[in-house]
Amino acid sequence: ATKLIKSFRYMNKKAIKLIMLLGLFSCCTSDGNKENSELECTVEIRNKDLVEAITDYQDFLYKDNKKYIEQGDSIYVGIASKDINDSIYRYVVFPVYDISDIKYHAPFDLCKVNGHYVIFSHDNAHPIFPIERRFCRITDSAVQEYAKLLFPKEYEMLNKKERHVIRLYEPKNCYLTFFGDSLIDKTNKQGMIRDAIPIMLNGEEVYL
Structure with a gap:
């Protein structure tokens, strides 16, 4: 199996086409009014x-959390990327439903x-360390700005010092394995983002 994986390194690399229009953490508003603007x-x-897998996960996630969404709670799809070698790539689709997830x-x-x-x-960008030991971290001010627009109900409760109960929610993640730009495996299971x-x-x- 090891020789097989190494042999892929000699094949032409075909990455999934993701256009990075701006740098990391450049999600700002266009008109300066952050209360009423969307994140960029x-x-x-x-x-x-990948789009199809995200769409399927959105359908599941919003149906599974319909009651909470109707109450004003926010929930989003997250994607973590991981390069297994020069030719094989992993994208993991998972739920993001709390302000604390932004930091992690x-x-x-x-x-x-x-x-x-x-x-x-960008899961490759940091090692498996606690937040306080990671090479790069999101600033507290950035967390506040993201929270204000992504999790408005939770943000308002925290600023009013009202009690916020973190809802435990652990559905299956969707693990997508690509060889170049071709999907070769799709696995749904509970686990960690870095699971083999x-x-x-x-x-x-x-x-x-």
């Missing part, structure tokens, strides 16, 4: 399999799919 989206997702999944960019914000986390997933490569099962 800095990423465009152009791979049809930074650094990230924002995009929109089907009119909904999607948080595109068994996939079939040339008739052999390997964990990636």
Whole structure:
């Protein structure tokens, strides 16, 4: 299996086409009025399999949380990227439903799919460390600005010092494995973003 994976390194790399329009953390408002403006989206997702997987996850997520959304709670789809080697890539689709998630999944960019914000986390950008030990962290002021527009109900409760109960919600993540720009495996399971997933490569099962 190791030799098989290494052999992919000699093939032409075909990354999923993501256009980075601006740098990390450049999600600002266009008219200066942050109370009434939307956050700027800095990423465009152009791979049809990835868009389809996000769409399916949105349908599930918003249906599963319909009661909470009607009460004013916010929930979003998050994506974490991971390069397995020069040719194989992993994208994990997961829920983001609390202000504290913003800290854990930074650094990230924002995009929109089907009119909904999607948080595109650059999972490769930080090691597996507690937040206080990571090489890069989102600033407290940036957290406040994101929270104000992404989680307005929670933000208002916290600023009024009202009690906010964190809702535990752990649905299955969607693990998408690509060889170049072709989807070769889709696995739905509960777990961590960095979990290895068994996939079939040339008739052999390997964990990636």
